[in-house]
Amino acid sequence: MSYQALYRVWRPQRFDEIVGQAVITQTLKNAIITQQTSHAYLFCGPRGTGKTSAAKIFAKAINCPNQVDGEPCNHCEICEAITAGQLNDVIEIDAASNNGVEEIRDIRDKAKYVPTQATYKIYIIDEVHMLSTGAFNALLKTLEEPPANVIFILATTEPHKIPATIISRTQRFDFKRINAQEAFDRMVFILNEKQVSFEENALRVIANAAEGGMRDALSILDQTLSFGDNEVTLANALLVTGSVTEGLLADYVKQVVDHETTVGLAALQKVLDDGKDAGRFVEDLISYVRDLLLYQEAPDMVTGSDVTNDAFKTLSQATSPDVFYQMINTLNEVSAQLRFTTHPDVYLEVLTVKLAQIYPSQEQAGATTSTGTGSADLTVLQQQIQGLKEQLASLTTAAPVVQAQPARSAAVSVPAASAESQAATPKAAKAPVQKAASHTSNSVNLSKLYPILRAATKHDLDAMREVWNDLLDTLPITQKALMKVAKPVAASGAGVIVSFSYEFFFDKAVSDDELRQTLEQNLNRLTGETPVVLFVPEDQWPKIRKDFLTDHKDELAGNADNAETPAAVSETAINEPDNPVVTKAQELFGADNITIQND
């Protein structure tokens, strides 16, 4: 008997021999077992994933008198006839060459006759996407209500070319690409059966090169076998898959990246002497450089023999992505130019020189070229750290001055509240009061408060008070209850400061991130602006305000245009008993007899 290609000899004959489609084959088996077969199936998926095999096995299994658990016996007359393609009731049509209306009409007419030998008449229409529109329409009616005991199996690689009307009348199965591991296992199985020795790495290379098609994998394996006299070696596999020049490519790229023009030119000459096409070479270069780039971001993305290569790894990590981007741009230009020239060699040589002169842009240049491996990133990091250190140093010297002032003034003006106010400032660590623990965790963030205070205006506050009730209405009940004890005390375009009457609620609100987010979102919805919401406890608020005023007195006074600002802040304070006007008034009329009103 003449030699048969591996993929034909080892075409699966049972459902469980189909690789990588367990769910689909199980469903088909169940359909046969429970006799719930559909009258039309659509198998789609990339080439070499088992569509036609599944269709044939299905034809056997449903007709086989000895089927067990949905699998055909493969020994009876019918099974053998189907395997050999001789059974009249299983009709395999290649739609690519029978794509006309006439052929489909023929099928339609013949489908009426009952099957002769088998129980079911099965039409397997391969490459069904090649049918013409007319042919599809002719098929529609038959597909919708086919005669009893007729099953259509349509197979295609391009399901999107099939009209929706056809798809909706079939049961559709999408075959998946076979992953490298499953292809590998299958090849191991076949080679063991054939008793051929092999190198595991060779099979891995083949499995990767096949890109999810079992047939491709077996074809390549076939070639490798014939190459190596019934032995599968890594060298042969690389040769067959065309990866052999990758070593040369790697050398070339390395030299170019290292700016060794002369050596690079020599390497180029060697590649060309090997008879490599110039255009092809440039394309290979592009994809190699792309792999280098990809390897930086997603190492497991890069498949093929490169990964095992240490030179590849170091090259990828040592070079800045910028260089690769530039290389790709240059390569693209050249590949466009190559189309119009009769002297590709010249272009390639110029290309080599150009590539060798690519330096990473910006300040990283020196680092990368001089120190090589991995140092580019390191230098940048070092620079960053240095910068951060300097910032930190300047901050630590400046900070005590800033912080000391509010603390001291607080101690003088409001002795009663001093403990708490200290807690509010970063110095709180040594605050003696037992409440301190809760304060340190939820202390008021002055650095966020001040910018808002600085820009605060009476107008903004009024606007905020106006929407405040609406805002509360938008909250869920629990949050609403919490916010009832709060009121806005200062506002600017950029933010609003909300004070809480009770410590407990303040703590609760501060620790509730969701609440703040909801507030900000809803405010945004109501006002159209995006204010930041900040919380302060009510008892601390007067002090914060006062500190702010003393701290920023000069600034505020000097800023004559902004005269509104301090006014707004002190306005908000009118409610507070320690306001001098109010205190005086209380002295005169008694605390109970005055109503404090903002206007």
Add this chain to the structure above:
Amino acid sequence: MDVTTLMQQLKTQQVQPLYLIMGTENYLLEQVRRAFKQVIPAEQAAMNVGSYDMEQTPVAVALDDAMSIPFFGDHRLVILDKPFFLTGETNKNKVDHDLDALLNYVQHPEPTTIFVILAPYEKLDGRKKIAKLLKKDAVNVSVAPLAERDARQYVESQAQADGYQFAAGGMDLLVRRTNADLSLMMANLGKLELFAVADKIIGQDAINGLVPQSLADNVFDLVTAVLKRNVKQAVTLYHDLLVLGEEPLRINAVLVSQFRLLLQVKILATRGLSQGTLAGQLHVHPYRVKLALQSVRQFSQQDLSRAFLGLINIEAQLKQTQQDPELLFNLFMLQFTNQAA
């Protein structure tokens, strides 16, 4: 009247002379058609059931049929398919319909005939006299696409009736893969039940393996991968799509439109528009808006616009240069991830 009530009435042989079934949910439409056909006993079906496609056959033929008395039975069933003349559409095939005769029939229907109009349209042209009359006189049944929740319920109860259950998360996955389209879900339910014939539980593995993902869904995954800066997943998906024979321009166009939607939703949502208003304003399906609102939360407007511009750039490159689309996409992904990092 809704579909379930209609089905029940038909089962008990309570029939009216005139029905208007309207809506775009194909699956329900087919169910209704089947239910009507079952009203006529099987042995009479050949004589007493007539189905006419209005895009091919003039209405007069159907009316002739409708006006004759049933043969050896109580009822005659006449089904009008795709009555495009009730909508604003014009048909290319130029079938000459005698609408006055139909008007006449609708005013005086034969009591022994069940006259069913199956209109797979969203709405009829309300200005037309015949449409007005039908809305008034016929039994109106809506087969509009079900809302996500109803569709879920429908599928769930169907599965339960067949003795199956969904594993945790299974239903969500099915809904996501089919875009909550009832026809698709029901078509896939059959397969899923077959797979789970042994343990009667439909799990996520089965759904992943058996429910095909449309290009839009694949692209949806691709969008998520891009936004999450998952280079590996994005590049693999893109490659898969190309292997499946998709046009790069097409993939890119879908990506661009998805990102455009996300951007629009992002911007408009901050202006306080609700899901429904958004869907109305952008003229897209509410479910898409719902999903977009969910995913938009995780991304800044800047990221979205950067991705959008990058994709537009790819499109320009695809049209202007000879570069490999996969390379372009890879470069876009790498640059996008680097910028953000």
